[in-house]
Amino acid sequence: MGRSPCCAKEGVNRGAWTAMEDKILTDYIKANGEGKWRNLPKKAGLRRCGKSCRLRWLNYLRPDIKRGNITLDEEELIIRLHNLLGNRWSLIAGRLPGRTDNEIKNYWNTTIGRKLQSSSSNSGFVSSRPSLSSFQGSPKSALEKLTIDDTLMPVEPRVSHAKAPACPKALLSPASCQDREAQAPDMVDDKDQSSDRHEDQVTTVRASDGNSNVSCNFMADFELDANFLEAFLESELATDTQQSCFVNSGLDDSHKRELPSLTSSRDSQENLAFIDHGETILSEPDLQCMASLLEDEIDGFITT
DNA sequence: AACAAGTGCAACCGCCTGGGG
DNA sequence: GCCCCAGGCGGTTGCACTTGT
Numbered sequence: 001m002g003r004s005p006c007c008a009k010e011g012v013n014r015g016a017w018t019a020m021e022d023k024i025l026t027d028y029i030k031a032n033g034e035g036k037w038r039n040l041p042k043k044a045g046l047r048r049c050g051k052s053c054r055l056r057w058l059n060y061l062r063p064d065i066k067r068g069n070i071t072l073d074e075e076e077l078i079i080r081l082h083n084l085l086g087n088r089w090s091l092i093a094g095r096l097p098g099r100t101d102n103e104i105k106n107y108w109n110t111t112i113g114r115k116l117q118s119s120s121s122n123s124g125f126v127s128s129r130p131s132l133s134s135f136q137g138s139p140k141s142a143l144e145k146l147t148i149d150d151t152l153m154p155v156e157p158r159v160s161h162a163k164a165p166a167c168p169k170a171l172l173s174p175a176s177c178q179d180r181e182a183q184a185p186d187m188v189d190d191k192d193q194s195s196d197r198h199e200d201q202v203t204t205v206r207a208s209d210g211n212s213n214v215s216c217n218f219m220a221d222f223e224l225d226a227n228f229l230e231a232f233l234e235s236e237l238a239t240d241t242q243q244s245c246f247v248n249s250g251l252d253d254s255h256k257r258e259l260p261s262l263t264s265s266r267d268s269q270e271n272l273a274f275i276d277h278g279e280t281i282l283s284e285p286d287l288q289c290m291a292s293l294l295e296d297e298i299d300g301f302i303t304t
Numbered sequence: 305a306a307c308a309a310g311t312g313c314a315a316c317c318g319c320c321t322g323g324g325g
Numbered sequence: 326g327c328c329c330c331a332g333g334c335g336g337t338t339g340c341a342c343t344t345g346t
Contacts, residue, residue, distance in 0.1 A: 014315085015314095016315080016341095035331090035332090037332070038332090049316090051317090051332085055315065056314090058333095059315085087335065087336085089334080090334060101334075101335085102315085103313080105335070105336085106313050107312090107313095110312060
């Protein structure tokens with residue numbers, strides 16, 4: 001038996017919301033709070049699907065929604081987070097106060113993605129990532145100034161298709177991959193057997209020393225505490241406001257080491273993530289930074 | 305001025321997960 | 326352990342608006 005539809009199609013308004021509907025929904029949520037979306041339309045007197053109400057509220061009516069164009073800083077952040085997370089728009093949006101996942105997704109699919117697509121159609125890969133801050137003007141103008149060699153990513157980063165719950169995954173350094181393979185070949189085999197299922201969910205990371213034989217899945221199939229990824233992102237984003245960062249949200253003291261700042265050094269070629277034939281290649285400092293965090297976390301996980 | 309093509313974005317859709325019974 | 330429900334997610338669509346010819 002199939003799942004019952006979230007709401008009946010008949011007698012339900014569809015399409016653009018009217019100002020009156022917006023007001024009814026806003027007033028109701030202000031009075032009763034969010035949640036119970038399925039019952040909300042009936043109680044509020046709206047002829048809308050509950051999911052539609054939720055979407056309208058979250059993406060448009062919520063008071064903390066930030067209006068206006070995506071700023072240059074926000075765009076840089078989106079790009080960096082997308083490098084890390086792929087198409088996990090809700091996670092990315094969580095790092096951009098006032099921005100919704102839908103807005104970021106749309107922005108990526110139009111402004112950024114389109115530009116990248118046109119660039120990558122001329123070149124299968126790119127070799128470096130320049131700082132968008134080095135461009136003057138709007139994000140669009142910055143993107144328009146990107147040359148083929150400056151392009152950030154391939155059209156379809158291989159991290160992209162994981163659903164949100166897949167977020168508690170580990171990032172592995174090449175070394176840790178080799179260790180993992182040596183220590184737990186069964187696990188590797190298991191993963192290989194399911195590679196079809198996960199092939200499009202992983203990004204391969206290689207050491208930037210040119211040793212392309214050393215590779216592993218960027219987001220491997222370890223089920224880690226979701227807080228870890230959050231903590232890692234906190235540490236990454238902390239670099240926006242200070243020259244160095246400390247992991248200080250959820251990790252134990254052993255993780256509170258100074259990390260190289262991706263932001264402060266983003267104009268340095270050697271610290272930039274770049275792409276080679278559709279695979280994300282993180283530079284050595286990035287890898288060391290992430291690997292040191294992640295290997296400890298993974299070791300702890302494996303031994304438990 | 306008229307039309308076509310391109311663009312941006314709100315909204316919809318189907319699937320997945322977690323929680324509760 | 327199974328089932329159902331609510332909520333959440335990413336992908337896709339549809340349409341209004343803008344730009345180019």
